[in-house]
Amino acid sequence: MPKSVFLQEEGDTPKNRIWSFLIVHSEYDYSMKDIARYSEVGYTTLKGLWKEFKEKKIVVQTRVVGKAKMYKLNMKNPVVSRFIDYYWAVVDSVVRKGNKFKDEENSPHTYSVGGVPVSAKHV
Numbered sequence: 001m002p003k004s005v006f007l008q009e010e011g012d013t014p015k016n017r018i019w020s021f022l023i024v025h026s027e028y029d030y031s032m033k034d035i036a037r038y039s040e041v042g043y044t045t046l047k048g049l050w051k052e053f054k055e056k057k058i059v060v061q062t063r064v065v066g067k068a069k070m071y072k073l074n075m076k077n078p079v080v081s082r083f084i085d086y087y088w089a090v091v092d093s094v095v096r097k098g099n100k101f102k103d104e105e106n107s108p109h110t111y112s113v114g115g116v117p118v119s120a121k122h123v
Helices: 005-010 014-024 032-039 043-055 078-097
Strands: 059-065 068-073
Touching (some): 014 068, 043 059
């Protein structure tokens, strides 16, 4: 899967992958297992970073489904709000420059504007 514009610009690190996933999918809650899978971060790595995310109140637990605790971004946290603004400013600046996005996957579910994938799957 191609890297998002944000990851290309700011570095493809586990923490940035988690941030990217949570921002793009901020309307929904996810289990840690799903966050690890969808952000393409190893579960053990996520567990190591998750403590910081919880302590800084970047994420909040929303509910429990079976044994799984569900989490989403804490939109009431001013740091989260600023980081979301920063995230989209980075994406916007790259798109405005007209930089090309490497489309490594030619899927029928891939949508792009100026070569930049816009589906949540690719961000």
